[in-house]
Structures are given as structure tokens and as C-alpha cells.
Amino acid sequence: MSNRTGPVTSADTQREVEQLLYHQAEVLDERRWEEWLDLFTEDGVYWMPASADQKTGEGQPNIFYEDHYLMDMRIRRVEHPYAHSQAAGHRTSHVVSNVMIKSENHASHELVVTSRFHMVEYRLDDLRHFGGKYTHTLIKSDDAYKIKLQRVDLANVEGPFDFVMQVWL
Amino acid sequence: MPLDNYNNLGSLVEPERVHKACYADEKIFEKELENIFYKSWIYIGHESQVPNPGDYWTTWVGRERMIICRDEEGNIHVLYNRCPHRGTLICNNLHGNVPKAFRCPYHAWQFNMDGSLRNVPMKQGYEGIVDLTDPQLQMKRAERQETYRGFVFASLSSDGPSLDEWLGKGARAAFDDICNRSPEGECEIVMNCFRIIQHSNWKIFLENQLDAVHPSITHHSTGDAAAQEQKIYKQKTGEEPPMGYQFLADFTLPYEKWDSLDTIGHPYGHTVLAGYMGLRPKDPITVSHEEALTKAYGVERMDAILSTNVHHVLVYPCLSVQPPLQQLRAVRPLAANKTLTEIWHFRLKGAPEGIYERSLAYYYHVNSPSTMVNADDLNNFRACQDGLSLEGGGDWVSFHRNYGQDPVENGITTSVTGMSEQPMRNMFSSWKEYMSV
Numbered sequence: 169m170s171n172r173t174g175p176v177t178s179a180d181t182q183r184e185v186e187q188l189l190y191h192q193a194e195v196l197d198e199r200r201w202e203e204w205l206d207l208f209t210e211d212g213v214y215w216m217p218a219s220a221d222q223k224t225g226e227g228q229p230n231i232f233y234e235d236h237y238l239m240d241m242r243i244r245r246v247e248h249p250y251a252h253s254q255a256a257g258h259r260t261s262h263v264v265s266n267v268m269i270k271s272e273n274h275a276s277h278e279l280v281v282t283s284r285f286h287m288v289e290y291r292l293d294d295l296r297h298f299g300g301k302y303t304h305t306l307i308k309s310d311d312a313y314k315i316k317l318q319r320v321d322l323a324n325v326e327g328p329f330d331f332v333m334q335v336w337l
Numbered sequence: 338m339p340l341d342n343y344n345n346l347g348s349l350v351e352p353e354r355v356h357k358a359c360y361a362d363e364k365i366f367e368k369e370l371e372n373i374f375y376k377s378w379i380y381i382g383h384e385s386q387v388p389n390p391g392d393y394w395t396t397w398v399g400r401e402r403m404i405i406c407r408d409e410e411g412n413i414h415v416l417y418n419r420c421p422h423r424g425t426l427i428c429n430n431l432h433g434n435v436p437k438a439f440r441c442p443y444h445a446w447q448f449n450m451d452g453s454l455r456n457v458p459m460k461q462g463y464e465g466i467v468d469l470t471d472p473q474l475q476m477k478r479a480e481r482q483e484t485y486r487g488f489v490f491a492s493l494s495s496d497g498p499s500l501d502e503w504l505g506k507g508a509r510a511a512f513d514d515i516c517n518r519s520p521e522g523e524c525e526i527v528m529n530c531f532r533i534i535q536h537s538n539w540k541i542f543l544e545n546q547l548d549a550v551h552p553s554i555t556h557h558s559t560g561d562a563a564a565q566e567q568k569i570y571k572q573k574t575g576e577e578p579p580m581g582y583q584f585l586a587d588f589t590l591p592y593e594k595w596d597s598l599d600t601i602g603h604p605y606g607h608t609v610l611a612g613y614m615g616l617r618p619k620d621p622i623t624v625s626h627e628e629a630l631t632k633a634y635g636v637e638r639m640d641a642i643l644s645t646n647v648h649h650v651l652v653y654p655c656l657s658v659q660p661p662l663q664q665l666r667a668v669r670p671l672a673a674n675k676t677l678t679e680i681w682h683f684r685l686k687g688a689p690e691g692i693y694e695r696s697l698a699y700y701y702h703v704n705s706p707s708t709m710v711n712a713d714d715l716n717n718f719r720a721c722q723d724g725l726s727l728e729g730g731g732d733w734v735s736f737h738r739n740y741g742q743d744p745v746e747n748g749i750t751t752s753v754t755g756m757s758e759q760p761m762r763n764m765f766s767s768w769k770e771y772m773s774v
Contacts, residue, residue, distance in 0.1 A: 216707070218529050227693075229529040229682075229700060232707045237578070241566040241585075245709050248558030253716035292719075326431065328532035328677060329706045331715050 177269045177279075185281050185306065186267045188313055193262035193285070196336065201243040204336075209307060209314045210236060214336055216320040232320070232336060239336075246335055253334065260335075262287040264302070277308035278316070287337060296330075298337050299323050343368075346772055350765050353740040354733040357725040359768075360538040366673035373654050373771045374399035377605070378483070378490040378503050380656045380667050381405045381415050383683075385487065385526045386432075391450070393439075394432040396679065397669040398493055403479065404428050405489060408450035409437075415479040415491040416452045427476070431530070439476070452476035486512045487523065504652070507603030507749075511650035514660030517642045518626075520633035520687035524663065527697075531680040531706055537718035538725075539654070539670040540764070542678070545714060546649055546657050547608050547760035549595040550738075552588045555717060559709040560589025581698035588710065598648070598755030602763030604748050606653030606771075611646050612755070622691030629688060651760070653767060662699040674722050680704045736761045 188207070195203040208214070215225045216232035225233040234242065245251055266284040273279075286299040305317040320337060342348075343364055349356035358365055379398045382405045386394050393406035395418055402418040404427070420427050420441040427439050427448070438455045439448040447455040454474050463469060479491035483500035490500050497503070515524050535542055545551065553560065563585030570578035598612035617623055630639040650658045655668040663685065669677040682700040684693050703710045725734070739757035743750050752759040 218531070218705075227690075227697070229527065229531070229697065229705070231705055233701065237566055237570050240569065241562045241582075242709060244565055245558045245562035248561055250561075251558035251713070252555065253712045326532070327706065328534050330534040330536060331719075332533065332706050332708055332712050334707075334709070334712050 177272050181272070181279070182267070182269060184313065185269060185279065188306070189264045189267055189281070189283055189302070189304070192315075193264045197260050197262055201247070205236065205239055205243070207315050208236065208239070208318075209309060209316050212236065212315050212317065214239060214318050214320070216322065216325075216337070218325065220321055220325060231322070231325070231333070234336075242335065253331075256292050257290075258334065259290045260287055270303075279306040279313065280304070281306060285337070291331075300325075300337075347769060350769050351733075352762070353737045354735050355761075355765055357732055357734060359765075360540060360722065360734070361673055361726045363673045366538075366670070368772060369670070370399040372773065373768070374670065375401070375493040376497060377494075377654065377771065378492050378497075378500050379654075380652065381479075381482075381489045381491050383487055383524075383526045383681075384413055384484065384489060385524075386528070387413065389434065391434045391436055392432075393428055393435065393450075395428050395430070396667070397671075397677070398479075398491060399670065401493065402426060403491065406439075406450045412451070413482075413484070413489060414451050415482045415489065417477045417479070419476065420446055421454075421474050421476060422446050448476045452478050485509065486516050488512050503605055505603055505605065505607065507601065507609055508605075508607040508650060508652045510609065510645075510647055511652060511656075511658035511660055514642075514645050514647050514650075515658070515663055515683060515685075517645070518630070518660070518663075518688065518692075519685035520629040522633075523686045524683040525686055527682050527684060527700075529681070531700075531704060533678050533680065533706065533711070533715070535676040535678065535715060535718050536674060537676060537722035538673055539668050539676045540768075541718050541721050542668060542676060543651055543654070543657070543764060544761045545718070546651050547600055547610055549598055549600075549610070549755045550592070551717070552595065553590065553592065555713045556585075556588035556710055558713070559585050560587070562709070564589070579698065580695055581702045584699055584702050585710065592756070596755045600752040600755065600757065600760045602743075602750035602752075602759060604767070606651075606764050606767030608651040608653070608760045608763055609647055610649040610651075610755075610760075612648060617643060622689055622695075625689045626692050633687070651764075653764060654771075659699075663696045664699060664704060666704070674726070736765070 192207055214232055214234045216230060217225065218229040218231055246254060262285055264283050264285050268282050269279055270282055271280045281304045283302045285302055288295050288297045300320060300322040303319040304315055306313040307316045349359055381396060381403060382394055387405060387407040390407055390409040393404050395402065395404055404416045404418045407413050418426055418428050422444060425441055425443045427441050445458050449455050452475050454469055457469060479493060480495045481492040483490055485500060485504060516522050563582050567578045567582045567586060598610060601609045601611060627639055630642060647660055652658060657666040663683040665681045667679040671677055682696050702708065736758040739753055742753040743757055743759040750759055750763050
């Protein structure tokens with residue numbers, strides 16, 4: 169089966185990539201932080217630009233722009249016994265869909281994948297929701313794909329946001 | 338929460354305590370709009386936000402919707418965002434550019450950037466009835482508009498002190514300290530506005546900016562996480578971690594450190610947090626900044642500029658400025674229990690890129706929508722508003738800490754300790770003056 173709008177990739181690759189994205193959503197919702205970190209390459213980056221037309225995160229404002237160390241710091245903070253704004257609980261549920269492989273480089277084993285996400289977050293008796301587009305740059309490491317770069321374009325990127333985002337979306 | 342007597346608001350502010358109604362009562366909020374936000378000087382934006390002719394940004398003064406824009410001659414105008422025809426909001430997005438004139442989406446009335454009516458379709462319908470230059474048919478301008486070093490303020494009242502007089506030495510320092518750090522004496526806005534809504538009263542935010550007791554408690558988790566990661570980073574890479582980690586680790590400095598800071602209360606409610614930061618770090622970026630400033634101003638002036646130790650200037654009622662890192666937060670009150678903050682940062686013209694990177698790091702770690710710092714602050718604000726809105730359980734907010742111990746001289750109050758609640762008392766004493774109670 170081939171994508172109509174993208175390169176011809178195997179059904180196996182399509183399925184593998186989809187399962188990876190669903191797995192990422194699951195570990196995020198279940199707060200399995202070590203597994204979250206493990207999905208990224210060592211130099212992997214989670215990037216949520218501050219505006220839709222940004223080409224890079226370097227040297228300019230971003231909502232999230234985190235390497236392994238910053239992601240690890242965030243995990244330490246969110247699990248800290250005195251993370252006061254976490255005390256009331258905070259539960260999320262993600263749906264990831266529209267997974268399309270946009271490019272595949274057979275030499276470097278690099279894939280660029282877009283998908284759409286919609287999530288709800290339950291906190292303080294209230295549900296808020298976010299949605300947008302993921303663009304993953306995946307690279308094959310041993311036998312599995314890992315995330316070299318995850319770009320998140322929020323539908324409501326300009327905000328305003330009530331409360332902030334304590335963990336990745 | 339209805340009060341017995343809205344004509345006796347003075348009784349709500351005692352020297353060491355304030356009634357919860359000041360934060361929770363909607364009628365009092367309306368009076369604050371009337372007496373504070375529509376009378377004093379309110380920050381609209383920076384000149385560099387509208388660099389080109391036709392550029393505009395929209396913002397708020399209280400609940401009034403305003404526009405800041407630049408015309409073809411380069412002049413900046415602050416207008417009410419309202420068509421004089423049927424009251425339509427003319428600019429319906431956050432910012433943009435119009436080729437020559439504003440054009441109302443309803444009946445295509447066109448206005449020059451100074452608000453004057455430029456054209457109306459089918460003009461003959463008005464002939465002999467009303468002149469198109471009549472003031473009632475122009476977009477209204479803010480009653481007064483003044484700029485200090487590129488920072489544009491407006492007042493919706495035709496009377497009152499000038500901007501210069503109102504800012505005074507205390508608040509002018511905010512803008513001087515930013516601009517002086519530029520070898521060209523100017524700063525330039527970075528065209529990104531982070532907007533965060535607080536489910537709480539605007540005064541709760543202002544009080545938090547000058548609250549030196551809370552950081553090590555509220556931000557305990559963030560400070561610890563940052564300190565831990567600093568160690569890990571160094572272990573794994575053998576290098577010093579990025580400076581941003583220290584901005585976060587600093588939040589868990591012990592009480593004694595916060596205690597050594599000074600707070601200074603100026604007239605009109607402006608309050609400054611100052612302190613001894615120790616020697617300037619002699620890293621290559623700082624040295625390069627010193628060299629650029631020395632070249633521009635000479636070594637003595639450079640030293641005076643970089644020794645200025647102002648962490649935070651609260652320009653009452655609606656601006657929080659952190660000059661050493663070029664951060665600025667405009668506070669837009671929308672209801673007694675709802676406040677919008679518009680968060681900006683600046684580049685220093687002519688300063689080394691490394692200096693901008695520090696400003697950007699702070700903008701990211703502390704001021705962005707993913708901030709680990711403000712997550713816990715916002716929770717506190719909301720929790721305060723929830724508690725203050727209760728009918729029972731207590732009526733007063735306590736500002737007893739070090740009451741009566743802060744020296745006052747020539748209308749300026751300094752704190753006896755960094756942790757004194759003097760800033761809160763100072764702001765409320767100004768509040769009483771503004772509210773004429």
C-alpha cells in the first residue's frame with residue numbers, strides 16, 4: 169500500500185511509525201518518563217515553536233525547545249514532592265492520527281513524518297484541550313526508530329494560555 | 338460579594354491589613370478601572386513594535402481596546418479600536434499592517450493612522466447633514482500619549498501629571514537600566530508576545546513580583562530539579578551547564594539571600610527590588626559587553642551602568658520590568674478575578690549576541706508558556722483568588738511582616754529587610770490615593 173501524497177513506503181514502515189507515535193502518546197499519558205526520554209536519540213530535541221512560520225528554534229523564542237538535559241530537568245520537577253501545582257493531579261489523554269510519511273531517506277534511514285494530535289488535560293475539576301500537528305524526524309537506531317526532532321505546531325500557538333504547560337503535549 | 342457601603346472604601350485598607358473585597362469584589366474592580374486604569378499612565382507598547390508605516394498592534398487599557406500604530410511620516414499613534422460609525426472593532430487581530438489606512442470591515446470607512454477619517458463610500462449620503470471632519474466621525478485618540486526612551490504610554494484622562502513626573506526617578510530607572518546597557522542607548526523589542534491568563538486579581542500578581550519570601554517555597558521543585566541537572570550536565574559533558582539552569586537554581590536560594598535585598602516604595606505605587614549581586618562574572622560574554630559599553634561611554638560610565646543593581650521595577654499599576662535581563666510584562670486586568678499578561682523581551686542594540694542569549698534563556702525558562710517557574714505561581718494566584726472569594730473563613734489579608742519598621746524619607750519607603758511586606762503596603766497606600774479614599 170502506498171501513500172498517495174508521499175513517497176512509496178512499505179506497509180511495514182507505515183505501521184512501525186504509527187505504532188511508535190501511539191506508543192509515545194501512551195507513555196506521555198501514563199507518565200512513563202524514562203520511556204519517553206528513551207524514544208529520543210541522545211541529541212534528540214522536542215520543539216514547540218512560538219509561531220507557525222519559524223524555520224528553526226535556535227536563537228529565538230519558543231514555547232518548548234528542549235534537549236535531553238532539559239527534558240530530564242522537567243521530569244525531575246514534575247515528580248518532585250513539592251511540585252505544588254501538580255498536587256491536585258493532572259491527567260492527559262492523547263489521540264494521534266493522520267500519520268503520513270512525508271519523506272524517506274534510504275541511505276541515512278531518516279524519515280520525516282507528520283501527524284495530527286488532539287488531547288485533553290484534566291486538572292482542578294476542569295478539562296482543557298489542545299490540538300495540532302506533529303512533525304517527527306525519525307532515525308533508525310539499531311532496529312528501532314528514534315526521534316531526532318519532534319516539532320509541535322499548536323493550533324492555538326498564539327494563546328492566550330490560562331495556566332501554562334507543565335509537560336510536553 | 339456585596340459590601341455594605343461602597344462609599345467607604347478607605348475602611349478596606351488598614352495599615353497592616355487589607356480587606357478581601359479589594360481583590361474579589363466586581364464593583365470595586367469597576368472603580369479601580371475608573372480611578373486607576375483610566376486615569377494614570379498605562380504602557381501601550383514599544384516604538385520598535387511598529388517599525389514600518391501601517392504597522393499596528395492591539396492591546397488593552399483596562400477593558401478599553403486600543404491600537405498602537407505608525408503612520409507614513411513615522412509618527413506613532415494610540416487610538417481607541419472602534420469605528421465611530423457603528424462602533425465596530427476595527428482591528429480584530431493581535432497585530433498586522435495596513436497599506437495606507439484602517440478600513441472598517443463593516444462599511445469600509447477608511448481612517449488614516451492618526452484616526453482621522455479618510456474616506457467614506459457614497460459620501461453624498463452625508464452632505465448637508467454632518468461634516469466628515471466632525472470629531473464624532475473620527476477614530477478617537479487616547480486622551481494623552483507620551484513616550485520615554487521608546488516606551489509608549491497612554492492616559493485615558495486629559496488631566497494629571499506628565500509621564501515624566503508620574504514615572505519619577507524610581508520607575509524611569511526601569512527603562513534607563515535597559516537602554517543604558519546598550520552601547521547605542523537603545524533597545525529593540527523581539528517580536529514575540531507570550532500571553533498568559535491568570536484566574537486572579539491583577540494586584541495578586543503585582544504583589545508576587547516583590548514577594549521575596551515565596552521563591553524558595555513556591556519554586557522548590559524547579560530549583561531542586563535545576564540544581565540536580567546542573568550536576569548531571571557537568572558530569573556527563575565535563576562542561577559548565579548553560580546559564581539558564583542557574584536562573585532556575587537561583588529560585589531556591591536560602592531566605593538569608595532574599596533578606597539581603599532591598600525594596601523601595603516610590604510615589605504613585607512604583608516599587609523597586611534592588612540588591613547586591615556581588616562582582617560581575619568575568620566570563621568572555623560579560624567582558625565583551627563591558628568593552629562595547631566602554632567604547633561607547635568610557636570606563637567610568639560603563640562601570641556605573643553595569644553596577645546598577647535593580648532586579649525588578651514594578652511600574653504601578655500594570656508593568657513589571659526586569660532590566661538586567663530585558664524582560665517586560667504588561668498586566669491587563671479584565672475582571673476582578675481575571676488578568677491577562679503580555680510578556681515581552683528586548684535586544685540591546687550593539688550589545689554582543691551572548692547578552693541576548695541570556696535574555697532569551699530567561700524568557701524561555703521563566704516567561705514562556707512552558708515555564709516550570711510560573712506554573713507554581715499561577716497555581717498560587719488561582720488558589721488565592723479562590724480563598725479570597727469565600728464569604729466566610731476570614732475577611733482580611735495580612736501584611737503585618739515588618740510593619741512599622743520600614744524607614745520613610747521624602748515620600749520614599751525603603752524596606753528594613755528584603756522580606757518585609759513593605760511593597761504590598763506601599764502599593765495599597767498608593768491605591769488609596771488613586772481611589773481617593
